[in-house]
Amino acid sequence: MSGPIQLLNNLLNNYGMPQGFIVQASFYVIAAFAVISALGVVVSRNIFHCAIFLALSLFCVAGIYLFLSAEFLAVVQVLIYVGAIVTLFLFAIMLTANIGDRSIRHTNRQVLAGGVVAIIISIFFIFVIIGEPWKKALVQARPLTLQEIGKSLMSAYALPFEVISLILLAALVGAIVIGKVRKE
Amino acid sequence: MIPQSHFLILGAVLFAIGLYGALTRRTAIGILMSIELILNAANINLITFNKFLGSPDGLGQIFALFVIAIAAASAVVGLVLVIAVYRNMKTIFTEKMNMLKW
DSSP states (O other), X not given: OOTHHHHHHHHHHHTTOOXXXXXXXXXXXXXXXXXXXXXXXXXXXXXXXXXXXXXXXXXXXXXXXXXXXXXXXXXXXXXIIIIIIHHHHHHHHHHHSOTTOOSSOXXXXXXXXXXXXXXXXHHHHXXXXXXXXXXXXXXXXXXXXXHHHHHHHHTTTXXXXXXXXXXXXXXXHHHHXXXXXXXX | XXXXXXXXXXXXXXXXXXXXXXXXXXXXXXXXXXXXXXXXHHHHHHHHHHHXXXXXTOHHHHHHHHHHHHHHHHHHHHHHHHHHHHHHHSOOBGGGOOTTOO
């Protein structure tokens, strides 16, 4: 943290705000945005809006990665998720769905049951997380540099890396084969 | 310093929202979007534990990278399947895709 943020922090400290107030506040704001836009993904009636909400939610999650000192992951998230996957979703929606029509139901008859299951599961998770005495961070976390990530990918985790590239190749070929229009 | 549990709660809430969407959406595209939310929640958990348990070579971040790659592959194949089904059956609603049911 440097520059204007540091200045603002000092200013807030003078008025009795705790140290690192801005960082904490921005975390909660970004987390609230991520949750609200995720709710928009699942409840919006227009499926086009769902895709836009998905982009916003994924972008906010990329912001959350910055608080976890995973800068590279944040960049990858924006590039791949927001840049590629959401664009793909938008294309699929425009190629298939009747986007302007709001009269079509977009939920099935399990809304009540699904909502109850989701609420019960989230309450259960939150109780477990709150009840667990998490240790303080053992190692002073420092951001992983891109060089270290690249070295790990090429040495210790070379096998999963190759498997991932094989999966991507298979997905590419499969997408072309399935999506091709067959001439009778 | 933001405590670890708040990141984990965010991941749990995002997972529950994605689960709700996957259970209640009628369109295949909506279900795929909800699955992307669930994978993101998993990624938040992986990176949180990577930071707070202090893995030396960044195991959590690297597996989050793998999860992103898998999510991209699954989204591509899923959306192509949706388009192929739409071309043949003229529908994107999952309850109409019942050719294999008797």
